[in-house]
Amino acid sequence: MTGHRLPAGGLVDRARPIPFRFDGRPLTGLAGDTLASALLANGVSVVGRSFKYHRPRGLLGAGQEEPNALMEIGTGARREPNVKATTVELHAGLEAASQNRWPSLRFDLMAVNGLMKPVFAAGFYYKTFMWPARFWETVYEPLIRRAAGLGRASGLPDPDRDAHATLHCDLLVVGAGPAGLMAALAAGRAGARVVLAEEDVRLGGRLLAEKVSLDDADGPAFAATVAAELAALPTVTVLTRTGVSSVHDGGLWLALERHAGPDGGPATAGPRHTLWTIVARRAVAAAGAVERPLVFAGNDRPGVMLAGAVSTYLHRHAVAAGRRAVVATATDAGWVLARDLLAAGVSVAAVVDTRQAAPTGFEAVAAATRVVTGAALAGTRGRPALTGVDVVADSRTIRLDADLLAVSGGFNPSIQLMSHLGDRPAYDPALGAYRMAGPVAGIRAAGAANGAYDLAACLRDGAAAAQAALADLGLTAALPDLPATDPTPVGAAAAYWTPKAPGKASAAFVDLQHDVTAADVTLAHQEGYRSAEHLKRYTTLGMATDQGRTATVDGLAIMAALTGRSLAETGAPIARPPVVPLPIGALAGPRRGAAFRPVRLTPVHGFAEERKAVFLDSGAWKRPQWYPLPGETDWLTTVNREVAAVRAGVGVTDVSTLGKIEIEGPDAGAFLDKVYANRPSRIPVGRSRYGLMLREDGFVLDDGTVTRFSETRFLASVSTAHAAAVYRHMLFCRQVLWPSLDVSVVAVSDAWAQLAIAGPLSPAVVAALLDDGRPITAETFPPMAAAELTVLGGVKARLAAVSFSGERAFELAVPASVGDRLIRQVMAVGAPHGIVAYGTEAMGVMRVEKGHPAAAELNGQTTAHDLGLHRLLARDKDHVGRVLSARPGLTDPGRPRLVGLKPVDPAARLRAGAHVIPAGASATAANDQGWISSAVWSPTLGHAIALAFVTHGPDRMGETVRAWDGIRGTDIPVVIVPPAFVDPEGARVRV
């Protein structure tokens, strides 16, 4: 053989060599290799350093069960840490790097941790790093942060995209080994909708890893024939490179598909992964079984591998994992491997069987190699990789030279997915393993996952499981004709570590990935952590990325022996999702970058963009905050200009984001009277009125305006921030509380574009917009008047004389599709009047100047009394919140109430969030008398102003207090004033 590559056989393409690099070293593999098989073929024996003790480690397995070969794959932004080399398809240019070592894999300084094993035993962090206390943040935590962790994230933005997608099926089959193939075939031939998900790049499972014969075809050929038929069945979807990661309530499964480029490497065009949500009415879990290693001193030396993995590398990749092998086994599967190794020309130094006698049928193997029965492994030799194995039998120690030790301690059915819904596996003494007793929520285990290890039984079990699953759904599936196969030797005996085992317990590794030894399990028992769940958490056994596939049962067996209980009595922990690693990018899917969350644009967004508006995120909305003119570089300059322009002339702003709800029907008025605290039913047709809405608990939910267009038609305008909540509330009131009322509630927020035109010159601008040419004066269209009319030559519109700024103002709404046209027309007719576009910042300044409460004041914790709006609460009718709003706790005059604040020093700047403290008192919680809810610079007044909630505020006008801000470090004397700073009499709205 060349290196470790066999000259013939395998499912690799010798005509397609593939160059790659490992730790900077150029190597070559073949098409069809995994990174792991290519490393083995090149004679690489050490692939990483262990998590805690930095011990050199080699490959143990050939799939997701691999605990040691965690690598960084790729470079730059595509570098991905903690990838199992056994799951990576080899492709040209692959860059792989070992982890958890410095400065190199060969020489790792952190291996000194191994000398501290007694200190770093299980649970050490509960007993150390406590004294002196001052060292925790300054010494211990920084050190632990540097030492902890595995692998390095790239730290760069992910250049790839991932997709989300959904499939529905009658039957999901997890795993495309022999059982899964038969299940999918039976169901697909019956016409059922089938999804077959296989983690590997091709279908076949163990058929690709063992030397088997099915009707004279070998495993790969048989798998290919079935795969071809499945591909042709119209109701079958086959997903390869797809690992099923979890199952959830309602038959929902998550599966991760890896997309590959033409060379087998990760896809760079299109999504890199697709996270599938599979909605399956029934499922067959045919994920196979994982081989158990043997636990003995020195079992973590590079060169110790699972027998099944050696078989996979041999048959699938034509790689001999060593040149001289010892097979140590408690199962017949070990003997099968020995037979195959000999047939491939690999030297087998011995077969060491823990059982007292060799199984029948392997006489030829026994004749070709040394056989030691009734044996136990005592240790291994070699540095860093294996050079010898020590075996104890008949009280003698036998030293064997070998560079490969293939171990087989038994098999664990892969049932992790089935325990995601809370069911625990039970120990089956006949099988010698944990398994699910029966179907779980419509999921049936099949094949090796169901304890059927014989190939014929596996095939039959898969077909039967599909047939039973479809029968649940009222569908009939015939069992396919099964191929003839040779019986699979399935004999096995328990072979767990015991305290009597030779060698040191601290050198017998149970969980290779987390460096948990038999000594740690013994310590856990000593310290009282004896249940399966405590053992797991105290020692971290089974908590690594391999989820304890090769560790948990061995650990439980040790604990069972120590406690004198059976494995059945000890129980097993529940596996939790995900079963296969999920990149965070796959979970995020397409919602990233600009698409991270939905964005809402108003109908006049284009206009604002053209004018270089600076936008604010207001929930999902993009709202223009201000419109800087060329040369304006300071936002305050822009905002002050906009405020001054509106107060002196006219401005237009986009208020399309306001919620708009149509309430229609003979009982519309009665309905609104129940929802609002005041009485909308008394609004005359053609008028608007301010409305106050309470929650059931008496606190304020929202304010806004209600406009009446006819006897039976109202429009509620609600604040942007509360639009959805108010609509939901109204629907609840209509559907649940008063379903007999003859009324409908329909949200039309997106159907209308709405502009506010404000300022003393606004009547002239509005008049110029109307088709009917009506004059707009204080008499013909007074404040709070409303009308339906037309603009823009026949476009329907709604006009209401409502003001948020304190100036004469109007809100004009048109169908959203003409909103852009309207605002340009407004600017055109307003140009002679010096109209300006203004944003939310200027709007905010003006409403604070006017003392109007907004979101900062209606924060869900304030009442009508707090806001000074208690006179709106109708006393002669019932409405939501009426009773609880009258609670003494909500009406207590000692509650903080809305006032205005102005600084004693006109140059001082006030900030929202500052606390109100009496003059001369210390800034303590006991002296806290309120807070500033809104603060702005008022260009109208030439100083800062604020709205605040102050205890007994309305009774303290003129008093000087302090605005204390402990975060920003300011303490500013302020005077309590009424909240309306500008035009408190309200004359300006009546021009």
Place this chain on the structure above:
Amino acid sequence: MSDRDPALSPRADALPPPGHHGPAGRTGIILAPAPALARLQIEARRPLGPDGEDNFAAAFGRPLPPVGRCADADGLTLVRLAPGRVIAEASDPDRLAALHPALAPLASLIDITDAHIRIRLDGPDVVDGLRRLVRLDLDLGAFPIGAVAMTGAHGVTVELRRLQATTFDIGYSRSMAAGEIALLVTLLAPFGLAVTA
């Protein structure tokens, strides 16, 4: 009802410009604006009992489709979203206005013409593409021709309607349409997406 400017049908600005996205030489999906129609939301004002449902249906002057279905006849499409919620669509707004007299005693008729942006998807890969958008079962047996559903699409609600085996309309809230259609283009590009005017 006839005051909308047909030159400003509700697709302006929300659709990307015409072009091709994704693998060259492959067009699995065509995205185009859906025909501009006047739309009315007809909302029964009281819960419908057995008699109420008959009266409601009778007021339309023709059979109502079942919930989750739409039906076309005489230039009028009725989309039944709920027992008491019907969307009526027509290219002639007067056709919708004619519904008022019979329905007004039972229901509210609200113009929602401008509330949504609607697009049409067509092509052999439409179903595979839509699997990346919505979680519905899009098998013809589960979502047949004429089916309609309000459903989630990556966190926003859309109206999905099947017109033919591989032809769907999607309605987005107007304010969200630009961003969500841009996301849709990204999702469908791997199938070869042609955007047409």
